[in-house]
Amino acid sequence: MSETITREIFDHMVELAALELDEAEAEYLRTELNKQLQAIEVLKAVKLDKDTPIASHGVPYTPEISAQPRKDIIDPFPNPEEIVALSPETEDGYLIVPDIPHEDVE
Amino acid sequence: MSRELCDLPAHELASLIRKGEVTAVEALDSTLERIEAVDGRPGSLENGQSFPEDTERVHAFITLTAERARFQAEEVDDKLKTGEIPGPLAGVPFTVKDIYTVKGTLSTAGSKILSNFVAPYTATSAARMEAAGGVMLGKVNLDEFTYGSSNESSAFKPVPRNPWDPSRVPGGSSGGSAAAVAAGEGALSLGTDTAGSIRQPAAFCGVVGVKPTYGRVSRYGLIAFGSSLDCPGPVARNVTDAAMMLNVIAGPDKRDITAVTLPVPDYTAGINEGVRGLRIGLSPDFFKISYFNSDTGEVEEQPLPDEIKAVTQRAADTLSDLGARIVEHVPMPHTRYGIPAYFVISRVEAASNLHRYDGVKYGYRTSDAVTNLKDLYRRSRAQGFGLQPKLRILMGMYVGAAQYSEQYYEHALRLRSKIRGDYDAVFDTDGEYKLDAILTPTTPSTAFPIGDVFGDSVLMQYADQLTVTANHAGTPGISLPAGLDGAGLPIGIQLLGPDFSEATIFRIGRAFEMATENDAWRSERPKVLEDII
Numbered sequence: 001m002s003e004t005i006t007r008e009i010f011d012h013m014v015e016l017a018a019l020e021l022d023e024a025e026a027e028y029l030r031t032e033l034n035k036q037l038q039a040i041e042v043l044k045a046v047k048l049d050k051d052t053p054i055a056s057h058g059v060p061y062t063p064e065i066s067a068q069p070r071k072d073i074i075d076p077f078p079n080p081e082e083i084v085a086l087s088p089e090t091e092d093g094y095l096i097v098p099d100i101p102h103e104d105v106e
Numbered sequence: 107m108s109r110e111l112c113d114l115p116a117h118e119l120a121s122l123i124r125k126g127e128v129t130a131v132e133a134l135d136s137t138l139e140r141i142e143a144v145d146g147r148p149g150s151l152e153n154g155q156s157f158p159e160d161t162e163r164v165h166a167f168i169t170l171t172a173e174r175a176r177f178q179a180e181e182v183d184d185k186l187k188t189g190e191i192p193g194p195l196a197g198v199p200f201t202v203k204d205i206y207t208v209k210g211t212l213s214t215a216g217s218k219i220l221s222n223f224v225a226p227y228t229a230t231s232a233a234r235m236e237a238a239g240g241v242m243l244g245k246v247n248l249d250e251f252t253y254g255s256s257n258e259s260s261a262f263k264p265v266p267r268n269p270w271d272p273s274r275v276p277g278g279s280s281g282g283s284a285a286a287v288a289a290g291e292g293a294l295s296l297g298t299d300t301a302g303s304i305r306q307p308a309a310f311c312g313v314v315g316v317k318p319t320y321g322r323v324s325r326y327g328l329i330a331f332g333s334s335l336d337c338p339g340p341v342a343r344n345v346t347d348a349a350m351m352l353n354v355i356a357g358p359d360k361r362d363i364t365a366v367t368l369p370v371p372d373y374t375a376g377i378n379e380g381v382r383g384l385r386i387g388l389s390p391d392f393f394k395i396s397y398f399n400s401d402t403g404e405v406e407e408q409p410l411p412d413e414i415k416a417v418t419q420r421a422a423d424t425l426s427d428l429g430a431r432i433v434e435h436v437p438m439p440h441t442r443y444g445i446p447a448y449f450v451i452s453r454v455e456a457a458s459n460l461h462r463y464d465g466v467k468y469g470y471r472t473s474d475a476v477t478n479l480k481d482l483y484r485r486s487r488a489q490g491f492g493l494q495p496k497l498r499i500l501m502g503m504y505v506g507a508a509q510y511s512e513q514y515y516e517h518a519l520r521l522r523s524k525i526r527g528d529y530d531a532v533f534d535t536d537g538e539y540k541l542d543a544i545l546t547p548t549t550p551s552t553a554f555p556i557g558d559v560f561g562d563s564v565l566m567q568y569a570d571q572l573t574v575t576a577n578h579a580g581t582p583g584i585s586l587p588a589g590l591d592g593a594g595l596p597i598g599i600q601l602l603g604p605d606f607s608e609a610t611i612f613r614i615g616r617a618f619e620m621a622t623e624n625d626a627w628r629s630e631r632p633k634v635l636e637d638i639i
Binding site: 067 | 224334443464500
């Protein structure tokens with residue numbers, strides 16, 4: 001089987017995805033990814049005209065059936081404390097997290 | 107066993123309750139007794155070890171909300187006593203796939219990462235069912251975040267089993283919904299369909315499942331998978347019940363801009379008008395599967411099993427006898443690209459939707475000591491997500507990455523146009539075919555044994571080959587039972603129509619139901635029900 005997604009590319013993606021994997025998970029997932037990519041390869045054989053449009057959804061949203069964007073009026077959730085309370089750790093309405101690391105963007 | 111209240115179709119039960127012949131509490135008690143008899147242990151993160159009796163039970167539920175249901179049922183009975191009309195679903199017990207938020211209930215998506223998430227608001231479709239007098243029994247199991255076609259990927263074990271043969275899967279991802287409806291555990295269930303996740307389990311469990319037109323039903327409160335593909339819809343015991351449920355859940359919603367403003371017709375109104383004059387197509391592209399064989403690296407074309415082809419052909423003959431015009435050899439040439447395109451589009455959308463789970467705002471947070479926020483994210487996501495979400499995140503990131511996007515994602519979106527074009531061409535009222543609907547088998551197989559496919563993510567995805575193109579196109583579809591195979595397992599047929607043609611496909615489905623109501627296979631019942639006599 002072809003290995004389009006090498007271990008190096010895979011490890012980079014795992015980093016970007018904010019995941020950690022043990023060795024067995026990594027092996028399974030990389031194998032499945034490469035299998036899926038192979039299955040996708042069949043698409044390449046389909047030659048499409050450059051003017052074939054992109055469809056980001058199927059149903060055409062004509063003005064007649066489309067909802068209008070809501071007015072820019074604040075409609076607050078009636079009980080924001082309920083939302084904050086869902087966080088695993090809070091203090092005085094703030095969400096508590098560990099140290100946020102400083103990174104220099106290259 | 108004799109038929110109980112919990113076995114009645116929703117519309118019959120609602121009618122009896124409205125007339126005062128039965129109370130909503132009696133209907134609820136009957137359903138709770140059935141759940142007690144057939145469901146076994148509910149899905150739980152702690153239920154990893156399996157027991158022999160688990161293999162004979164349905165395990166549809168993650169969370170049974172019996173007290174809440176009793177309160178609702180009593181409310182319906184109280185309203186009736188004072189002469190108030192409690193709505194079209196008066197006293198009908200229903201379940202909700204645990205991918206919807208319902209305020210005050212655990213809303214887990216079948217994932218450890220949401221295993222402690224008690225929703226602070228209710229999904230529009232669930233709220234509409236309750237407002238219509240429906241009695242919510244609880245939340246039913248599914249593939250983790252809906253990612254699968256068998257329910258085996260749920261983090262909540264034991265996973266649902268097929269009521270017709272508990273050694274087999276119920277299908278997925280709305281497997282708990284379909285299994286519950288089949289086993290008398292609620293007459294209706296609210297499911298979701300992103301590639302066939304309502305229709306495929308409906309076919310496997312011998313019930314009716316509807317994927318409405320995209321935009322027909324609000325997605326507010328639906329925990330998102332593929333936002334351009336996800337469709338909430340009914341799982342029911344018959345076509346009339348499904349139509350009645352769609353009446354309730356369809357319609358615009360100020361909380362979902364993609365919910366269309368088109369008025370909702372009464373889907374039950376013309377349902378018995380028959381099929382005379384309707385043009386129904388059969389496409390050879392739906393009678394084979396083009397399956398990628400990862401052992402050989404080749405795309406292989408295989409015909410469907412003879413029994414499934416025969417049941418579909420028989421349905422076509424029945425509809426023809428009823429006066430429909432059957433149009434054969436309808437070309438749907440892009441059907442074969444439905445799954446590969448879905449591998450790209452759904453993964454990009456899934457990856458985007460899964461980035462929000464971070465162990466900070468809600469849901470699971472690692473209890474390990476971590477030194478900084480990045481480690482918290484990483485560790486929480488690593489421990490909270492199962493393999494299927496991880497696979498979708500990584501695949502979505504890869505095919506959506508800037509350097510590959512044109513090659514994969516944009517190409518798949520252009521192919522989506524071609525898939526949509528297939529439907530537009532055959533439904534075009536000025537075109538060659540002028541179809542009102544297409545008749546196909548729903549699935550390339552009947553329910554497969556637990557463990558047979560799970561783990562092979564490519565093979566599992568191909569269970570949706572005959573359903574997924576309607577999700578790309580946005581068009582509606584229904585699966586309804588049409589017979590049993592040699593092993594006694596249900597076979598589903600599918601009707602696909604143009605945008606917002608739900609009334610027509612209900613009509614065709616109902617005509618088929620009426621014409622086959624005395625068929626021998628219709629008197630067969632799921633094995634789990636025979637076992638509790």
